[in-house]
Amino acid sequence: MSKEKILDAGQHLFAEKGFEGTSVRALAQAAGVNIAMISYYFGNKESLFEAIVERKTAYTRQRLEEVSHQTTASPVEKLDFVIDYYVDLILSNRKFHLMLYRELTLAQRKDFHDHILDILQKNWRELQGILLEGQDKKSFKQDIDTDMVIMTVFGVINQCSQTGILRKLIDKQDVADQEQEVRKRLKQYLKDLFHAYLLV
Amino acid sequence: MSKEKILDAGQHLFAEKGFEGTSVRALAQAAGVNIAMISYYFGNKESLFEAIVERKTAYTRQRLEEVSHQTTASPVEKLDFVIDYYVDLILSNRKFHLMLYRELTLAQRKDFHDHILDILQKNWRELQGILLEGQDKKSFKQDIDTDMVIMTVFGVINQCSQTGILRKLIDKQDVADQEQEVRKRLKQYLKDLFHAYLLV
Amino acid sequence: MSKEKILDAGQHLFAEKGFEGTSVRALAQAAGVNIAMISYYFGNKESLFEAIVERKTAYTRQRLEEVSHQTTASPVEKLDFVIDYYVDLILSNRKFHLMLYRELTLAQRKDFHDHILDILQKNWRELQGILLEGQDKKSFKQDIDTDMVIMTVFGVINQCSQTGILRKLIDKQDVADQEQEVRKRLKQYLKDLFHAYLLV
Amino acid sequence: MSKEKILDAGQHLFAEKGFEGTSVRALAQAAGVNIAMISYYFGNKESLFEAIVERKTAYTRQRLEEVSHQTTASPVEKLDFVIDYYVDLILSNRKFHLMLYRELTLAQRKDFHDHILDILQKNWRELQGILLEGQDKKSFKQDIDTDMVIMTVFGVINQCSQTGILRKLIDKQDVADQEQEVRKRLKQYLKDLFHAYLLV
DNA sequence: AATGAATGAGCCTTCATTCAT
DNA sequence: AATGAATGAAGGCTCATTCAT
Numbered sequence: 025m026s027k028e029k030i031l032d033a034g035q036h037l038f039a040e041k042g043f044e045g046t047s048v049r050a051l052a053q054a055a056g057v058n059i060a061m062i063s064y065y066f067g068n069k070e071s072l073f074e075a076i077v078e079r080k081t082a083y084t085r086q087r088l089e090e091v092s093h094q095t096t097a098s099p100v101e102k103l104d105f106v107i108d109y110y111v112d113l114i115l116s117n118r119k120f121h122l123m124l125y126r127e128l129t130l131a132q133r134k135d136f137h138d139h140i141l142d143i144l145q146k147n148w149r150e151l152q153g154i155l156l157e158g159q160d161k162k163s164f165k166q167d168i169d170t171d172m173v174i175m176t177v178f179g180v181i182n183q184c185s186q187t188g189i190l191r192k193l194i195d196k197q198d199v200a201d202q203e204q205e206v207r208k209r210l211k212q213y214l215k216d217l218f219h220a221y222l223l224v
Numbered sequence: 225m226s227k228e229k230i231l232d233a234g235q236h237l238f239a240e241k242g243f244e245g246t247s248v249r250a251l252a253q254a255a256g257v258n259i260a261m262i263s264y265y266f267g268n269k270e271s272l273f274e275a276i277v278e279r280k281t282a283y284t285r286q287r288l289e290e291v292s293h294q295t296t297a298s299p300v301e302k303l304d305f306v307i308d309y310y311v312d313l314i315l316s317n318r319k320f321h322l323m324l325y326r327e328l329t330l331a332q333r334k335d336f337h338d339h340i341l342d343i344l345q346k347n348w349r350e351l352q353g354i355l356l357e358g359q360d361k362k363s364f365k366q367d368i369d370t371d372m373v374i375m376t377v378f379g380v381i382n383q384c385s386q387t388g389i390l391r392k393l394i395d396k397q398d399v400a401d402q403e404q405e406v407r408k409r410l411k412q413y414l415k416d417l418f419h420a421y422l423l424v
Numbered sequence: 425m426s427k428e429k430i431l432d433a434g435q436h437l438f439a440e441k442g443f444e445g446t447s448v449r450a451l452a453q454a455a456g457v458n459i460a461m462i463s464y465y466f467g468n469k470e471s472l473f474e475a476i477v478e479r480k481t482a483y484t485r486q487r488l489e490e491v492s493h494q495t496t497a498s499p500v501e502k503l504d505f506v507i508d509y510y511v512d513l514i515l516s517n518r519k520f521h522l523m524l525y526r527e528l529t530l531a532q533r534k535d536f537h538d539h540i541l542d543i544l545q546k547n548w549r550e551l552q553g554i555l556l557e558g559q560d561k562k563s564f565k566q567d568i569d570t571d572m573v574i575m576t577v578f579g580v581i582n583q584c585s586q587t588g589i590l591r592k593l594i595d596k597q598d599v600a601d602q603e604q605e606v607r608k609r610l611k612q613y614l615k616d617l618f619h620a621y622l623l624v
Numbered sequence: 625m626s627k628e629k630i631l632d633a634g635q636h637l638f639a640e641k642g643f644e645g646t647s648v649r650a651l652a653q654a655a656g657v658n659i660a661m662i663s664y665y666f667g668n669k670e671s672l673f674e675a676i677v678e679r680k681t682a683y684t685r686q687r688l689e690e691v692s693h694q695t696t697a698s699p700v701e702k703l704d705f706v707i708d709y710y711v712d713l714i715l716s717n718r719k720f721h722l723m724l725y726r727e728l729t730l731a732q733r734k735d736f737h738d739h740i741l742d743i744l745q746k747n748w749r750e751l752q753g754i755l756l757e758g759q760d761k762k763s764f765k766q767d768i769d770t771d772m773v774i775m776t777v778f779g780v781i782n783q784c785s786q787t788g789i790l791r792k793l794i795d796k797q798d799v800a801d802q803e804q805e806v807r808k809r810l811k812q813y814l815k816d817l818f819h820a821y822l823l824v
Numbered sequence: 825a826a827t828g829a830a831t832g833a834g835c836c837t838t839c840a841t842t843c844a845t
Numbered sequence: 846a847a848t849g850a851a852t853g854a855a856g857g858c859t860c861a862t863t864c865a866t
Binding site: 442 | 645726744769779780816821
């Protein structure tokens, strides 16, 4: 009960304020539990952070595997699906993902960094599998840089999420519409881009 | 004299440890000045940070403007040049740029966030100018998403810089070679990608 | 069952880490019982400590009384026996005795201090009885300071046990031999010393 | 100024409550300075403790050396002087010395333990020098255990200081008289004891 | 222009103990 | 008889900043 409340509060607060910016006092207060419960359940703040990332990414990985291992869809269809999936995933959890990548760029806490990177790489391998399958089936070109394609998918989505620049480019409508507009545009763009680059 | 030393020390330390991770004590010690000098010259840590970013980006912007305003090159050539330029720029100052984007994603410090974003947008407008010029001259397609192309340039370079994943993918050679290999591969990929997407 | 396990764990842990240095959590873990059991059985940490000391000293006192009340031996023989006995006793339980005297010197916990001192004094009175008997029988000098002799017996043994200096003075042999060497030397010295001081 | 105040407050508080029992908050309050000044001047609580011991023992060592190196006195006179000196020294700073020996028996903090022991051993060597000189000059017996004599001097004084038992043995007079009585009796006893044991 | 001392708030963690079951 | 969850206080320490000189 308290454990869940701490995880929930942590997911929200870490996303909002970052690791350093979130004090255990604030965590305990937001979770409505005593400050000592963080140590009691998780040992320390760092381990709580890892537990939150673990919970979040485990769910994501599971969902992703289900999708990418299905055999009925073509590589292009799978790629399009993954694009849609990741755009929605990242933009629906903007602050959390931003925070994750932010902490990832801090050379401090090397062990944690490697741990998270391993988890993310598992997901990246799924995408790589689709690209290689497409090359095998001759539906994608042979001289493409698959690593870079993966970098592009996450790089573009993160960049949009990060800078929030599109909010400035489209300022005619209200916030909710903007959000939908950005997602739609992002999905369309990535598909167009990769169809132009990948397809034979 | 002391002021310069503080700026230099700050540029290095903030890049290495981030804003939160850099203490005023560490700054003073690294600069070889008294701890009170930071407040004396810059008021507080945040303002020192802004001064450092200002100094760094001003230099970059100046260099970029010189390049993009030249009239002899074609849009494609200009695009290719900007790609080369940014890959070298960001990868040559990896830690600083990572830190910059990291701090940018923290909702805290809103004013600072907007200030930095304004600076970066100036540079982005240069790139946008090239894309629009290409459309004008009918050398680029008409139905392209120019905002997204900009997001892609920075997104992909940052993603490579950020995760350092390529270091894992190419581990046959020594570090210096890897660095060159990554840059070369990144430049080639981005050109191939945009030529496929942009050119009529 | 749990109570015994706690007492055993406490005797070992308090000897090793001292009163302050032993946490209730560590006690519970070492005893393999729930943390709340310490409060359940003993009320609080302090009372547990007293219970342990009580158990330990009661056993010692019983052994000592058996010995000192025997009537066949002369005062000198009795004294020699007590010296042998105490050297072995204290050096065989070095850490426990060190801890006991250590806690005794803390002005805090006055009640506990007095309680322990009463117990120890009972044993001291046995030794004093021997000395007075020796004076009565004219085998010891009349102008000796019996209180100080008692202080000397315990003071010297404790000092050796405490500083572990003899380990540094005799470093030719292995640890087990050192231990035996120290005991032998200590017994011989104390007998020589008191024979010189006490005997008529 | 603050540094001195912290050292003074520390000397008093550590003697009174021990290392663990003295909080940095209490130290700061007793010294009338801000809590951060302990870190500012000494780094941490442990280093403050070492600084205090250093200051105290340095003064003692200096005094002792002056005395033991004088050439006019005989070995017996020197021994008697050292006995008088140490009885006064330890009983005048009872709580401090008790605390010192107490902390010395804690296996925790091994480095600190060794450091203090080294300092104390320097003083012990002075006493050992006197005993060896006495043997050289044939005024002391040849078959004495000099290490044990040293253990005895400190052991007996510490034991008296520690248990405070004499307070119970002599309870006819007021406290100040007791103190003097104990010192006088202790000095006399130690001289009698060693004269009996050492002299040819 | 520059300093070292000083501040007070805040950090994370651990403590002995008690509660509800 | 026994438990795991929960408590609130206190622990040592570091922080950015300011003061007096």
